[in-house]
Amino acid sequence: MSKEDTVDAHLLKVFCALMAEGSVTRAAVKLEQSQPAVSLALGKLREIFSDQLLVRGRDGMVPTERALAILPRAQALLADLTGLVDATAPFDASSSNHSFTIASPDYMAPVFLSEIVDQIRRKAPNASLVIRALGPDFDFEGALARGDVDVVIGNWPSPPAYLKRSILLQDDxxxxxxxxxxxxxxxxxxxxxxxxxxxxxxxxxxxxxxxxxxxxxxxxxxxxxxxxxxxxxxxxxxxxxxxxxxxxxxxxxxxxxxxxxxxxxxxxxxxxQMVFQMLWHDRSHHSPMHRWLREIIMQARNRIIS
Structure with a gap:
């Protein structure tokens, strides 16, 4: 059996959790697994990649150069696997505990985000929402491709042509x-x-x-x-x-x-006119969960312009 055949979704989840938490204990809590199980998975990952991946540092575990190089691809693969499942299963907003992420500058009137928050709270009470700022140092295209961000809202004169888009608002x-x-x-x-x-x-x-x-x-x-x-x-x-x-x-x-x-x-x-657009990646285009989020955003748009 080749090394690539031994990497599965479980190991990818453990690797991404360890990279995010910098601690076997915290990763185990996040994954709702036992600490020995996470340690065992880390051992398998080290064997597969012939690298320690995470080593002890002053404030916890720190990634090696090899781990940092692997992380973006591991995140993308895990996101693709999630998208494959999401695309075949209906999305039940009322029971979902998914964390949605929207990236946008704060130039939309607060009432717009208020509408989005209100709709998500009422229709998906167990879900959470992250609204993060855009900035010159934030690679929103990479974040969309990896699944770190679900949608991006902006007013680019010429947004990247390969991304899916929908016009939210045209304003004077x-x-x-x-x-x-x-x-x-x-x-x-x-x-x-x-x-x-x-x-x-x-x-x-x-x-x-x-x-x-x-x-x-x-x-x-x-x-x-x-x-x-x-x-x-x-x-x-x-x-x-x-x-x-x-x-x-x-x-x-x-x-x-x-x-x-x-x-x-x-x-x-x-x-x-300013043209405000919602952008998303093709990888999440057919996902029922992501379609639901985009519909929530469009409904919020309709309320503020009505």
């Missing part, structure tokens, strides 16, 4: 500012807009450039990028006592204008 770009801002009333020219102090979002992807910056560049003009911010939901609060303005989607601006003494104004420059 507006200007958000305090109600006592000098541009809050009266005429509002292109020169006024470009000269104003702006809050601008920090790109959340190496390949991402925002709709506003892309369009201004095409016009060969630029605005004053006074404050660069990674936290979109913080931007409205920075407007309250400053001369800053924030160009963002209408649904986001309208939400915060309903909470704070802010006003929404139409920009003097005609920008293209």
């Amino acid at each position: 770009i507006v200007c958000l500012m305090r109600d006592s801002h000098s541009l809050a009333q009266g005429a509002f020219s292109e020169a006024d807009y470009l000269a104003a102090a702006h809050i601008v979002p920090v790109a959340y992807s190496m390949a991402h450039r925002g709709v506003v910056e892309t369009h201004l560049s095409s016009l060969r003009v630029s605005r004053a990028r006074t404050v660069a911010l990674s936290y979109f939901t913080t931007a409205p609060y920075l407007l309250l006592q400053s001369d800053l303005i924030f160009s963002t989607s209408r649904h986001f601006a309208s939400y915060f204008a309903g909470l704070l003494p802010l006003v929404v104004r139409q920009p003097p420059i005609e920008f293209p």
